[in-house]
Amino acid sequence: MSVSDHTPKRPSGFWSYANPVKFLGFSQRILPTLWVLSAICLVVGLIWGFFFTPDDFRQGSTVKIIYLHVPSALMAINAWFMMLVASLIWLIRRHHVSALAAKAAAPVGVVMTLIALFTGAVWGEPMWGTWWAWDPRLTSFLILFLFYLGYIALWSAIEDPDTAADLTSVLCLVGSVFAVLSRYAVNFWNQGLHQGASLSLDKEENVADVFYFPLLVCIAGFVLLFFALVLYRTGTEIRLRRTRALQAREVRA
């Protein structure tokens, strides 16, 4: 890790967390709280959703998979967005923690995508009579999944960590543009089965209130879980890099 901080003035505010030591200290302190909060939200939200909401009059009890499906789909997209922001920060300001955070977020994102795809299939089977349809939303998610796979594969294929961080960041930028393009291309290609958005800022479109509040709690739980996992994994990546640096020093000595 390069320690090329020759400016005497100490960085302050948000950017000071670009210092790995400070980042580790901070994330260690808030991680336990995050774990506990996300566990509480998930337990409360899921139990509330599964056992204390009525069945939907059309979809019956299958509607309850919404408590896993919607939050995971939301996080799958937001994880990629977070990687995009982290990649930009790495490319512009060269903060190592940022690149490592992007690396750490990718496997979490891919798992969220898988959960969304899987719960969607389980939900789709009784509702649409098929596990899979080439519907725009489903297809874009599959493409997002492929983007995640490519991103992770590129990280693991390159040995030098700085080169890998640079290349994956460029891939993430280009991939984001193409992910959006594909989203609209797929829309053009096939009009689908998927129901409209379950949540939006436009209140008219939202699901009914009975489902809405437990869903919000579940989403909060997923968001907190995502932050906890990413902070934890970023810490691991920082330690791994330190170990590498120490080993390299020993070899040289």
Next chain:
Amino acid sequence: MKALLKRDLMLAFRAGGGFGLGLAFFLIVTVLVPFGVGPNSDLLSRIAPGILWLGALLACLLSLDRLLALDWEDGTLDLLATSPLPLEAGLSIKALAHWISTGLPLVLAAPVLGILLNLPTPGYGWLVLSLLLGTPALSVIGTFGAALTVGVKRGGLLMSLLVLPLYVPTLIFGAEAARRGATGMDATTPLLMLAGITAGVIAIMPFASAAALRVNLR
């Protein structure tokens, strides 16, 4: 720039390069499809535009491996990077050479292979037009994939994984235009979309490719 283009083209055509291979691959894929889906000519003519587009795309992908790898090994890329020509321009030229040696022959061969797949008569013009508009995008996006993975040993498989998702919009609009043309529907909208993607990609992707290649050459 001209010299670079000439050099790349000569290498592609003379040195047993990807020129013939891409075409042969395209032929093989097209011939294999009826074995896979059966010789029913109605079915074949329905899927012909999509299959031809997919075949052209795969043939293009196949030759990307050679686009930068050989120049990387013998140090030509280092020379290119240190030459007065901007790297972005150099890579655009290489993409152009790739298109002339791979994409253009595919476009010209597609109608012949269309006969094998029983492509409906009105479809030929649209197929050629859509390929003509779409294959440059394939070359330019492929150059980016090649630039990303040029430092990776045996990066061919990795490159496919990276490049194929990027091909999705091009494939959708290209195949859609060919399909609509073949069934007698209006194909202008997907064609315009395809042209838009190609133009955008040509304008922007060389910068991404050059950035990736600079990292790899560092």
